[in-house]
Amino acid sequence: MRKAATLITTAVSAATLLGSLALTSDPAVAAEKKKALSVVEQGKQIAFNRKKGNCLACHQIAGGTLPGNIGPPLVAMKQRFPSKQALREQIWDATKRNPNTSMPPFGRHKILTEDEIDKVVEFIWTL
Amino acid sequence: MKSKTLILAAAAGLAAGAPLLAQAGPKEDLKAFREYYMKRFPGVPLDEFANGVYAIDAGMRAEWEQMEEFPPYELGLDIGKAEFYKKFKNGKSLADCFPDAEKGIKQNYPYWDPKRKEVITLELAINECRKANGEKPYKWKKGKLAAVSAYIGYLSRGKRINVVVPEDDPDALAWYERGKRFFYAKRGQLNFSCADCHVANPGRRIRANLLSPALGQVTHFPAYRKKWEAKGSGALAGFGTIQRRYTGCNKQVRAKPFKAQSVEYRSLEYFHTYMSNGLPINAPGVRM
Structure with missing residues (x-):
């Protein structure tokens, strides 16, 4: 195998x-x-890709154009989440904290792979 | 001891609440639904919701009004009209199946048929008329079917939606409830319900697209969408039925769409249209 x-x-x-x-x-x-593309930059690409994270569909993010406004702007993430792990859990399955949220459960529904989620977390954590 | 009392109190509360929930029928749903939007968009008169996003965004509305000066659906509507009066091989026509069409009938669809025990949409009725007269049914969701249906809608402009859910008929209520569940249930890989976008978030944007309020969505269907127009060719390319739109929405949340005129979509159309009761028909509406 x-x-x-x-x-x-x-x-x-x-x-x-x-x-x-x-x-x-x-x-x-x-x-x-x-090689030059850092993990954070790879995460940004996944986050901005319409077929992947498509975070801009709902969130304003620095560097992104035509953002939606269903979710809050992604700023001051380190103030909003106590740890990277807490941020990861929110992205993995936001319905855990709020069953009525519109945010897709990226991990639970396998919209992104675990590796892709790790990279997205690295990027979002910098905001 | 204390905790036992609490549990008992909770149970009593549930017991008191349960009959109330059971009593909340279509009429109460409609009242609450309407009030929610009136509160959410203060200053927008009820009838305005028939104009979809153009009721809530001034910039887009100006653009839309300009488009309506030379409506892109006119040519297609003429084709729909010709289809409506065209003689079948047996000498009859669709017009014979819908004798009151010129007075306006779209506002009564979809309706509950107590004998057949199912909901009949206008598009289903059109194709059943063709079949009954020995003609091939139209293809669902677009093309000629959508154009004929849009023409019937056009003849019904200004008539107020009047969908009836007979509250003493448990079968009719079951169709209504199924549609309501569909509307509020999350679905697809992206986990969106109809309500997530069109109840919780109308007026907000998904990327650059403004989400429309669910109230008033059905009035302008079959609609003429620029997006559909661009994908196809000919005068009918832009037309689509409400169930074509459901299919598109389901695909967008990565859910497997149901078949046109399936029990699921007819139930949804029944609930969805009932929620816009009292609003004026303005089909076909131009949309992006």
């Missing part, structure tokens, strides 16, 4: 590498770019 998973990972990285080779003339530059 583990072997199969490793094989798949290898295949995927090979494909990724091939993909970046096809897209840019200098693979070294492309690899550098990818």
Whole structure:
């Protein structure tokens, strides 16, 4: 089982590498770019992606355009949440704290993967 | 001892509350529903809710009024009219099935049929008329069906919605209750109910889109949407029935939509339309 998973990972990285080779003339530059994207920046991308977090649908976030206003603006997060873990729990399943909330349960309904939620938390925590 | 008393008191409270809940029928629901919106949007007269988001946003309203000066649905409405009077092979027409259409009938749909024990929508009645006369039914939700239905709506403009839920008929009440449950139940991966957007959050925005109040949504259906117009081609592309809209909403919250004219959507349409009783029909409405 583990072997199969490793094989798949290898295949995927090979494909990724091939993909970046096809897209840019200098693979070294492309690899550098990818490494440069911090966890916070990756989290921001997931948060802003309409098919992923789509946080802007309801929340105003610095750097995002045309935000919705169903939820509160995402500012001063460290004052609003006692810990990163509390923020993560809210994103994972906001209905736990308020069953009537409109906020989708991103973890419970598997809208985002656990890894994606971790990254989104890192980004939101900076706001 | 003390805790026992408390439990007893709570039980008594429940017992006292339960019959009250059971008594809250469609009439009480309608009163509460309407009052909620009147309070939420003070200064917006009841009839104005028939104009959807344009009742609550001045900028969008100006744009919409400009659009209505040369309505994009006119050509399609003519096609709907032609379909309505077109002779079937047997010499009859849709107009024979709906003899009062020119006086306005849309306000009475959907209605409870006590013999069949089900809710009949206008679109269902149109297609059943075609079938009964040996014609192929139209495809559901858009195209000619939506255009004919929009034409019947157009003839009914100004008539006030008058959906009847016979409160002495438990079967009719069961359809109503099913529709009400659908409206308030969260669904789909994104976990939204109809009420989450259109009761709790009308007037707020999802991204750049202004959410409309549920009160008055049905008056302008079948509607003519610019979004649908852009996706299709021809004069009928923009038309869609209320159940086409339900399908779109369900997909947006990543729920599997129900089939057009399913018991679920007909129940929802029954409840949803009843909640707008008294508002004037203004179909087809132009929407984005």
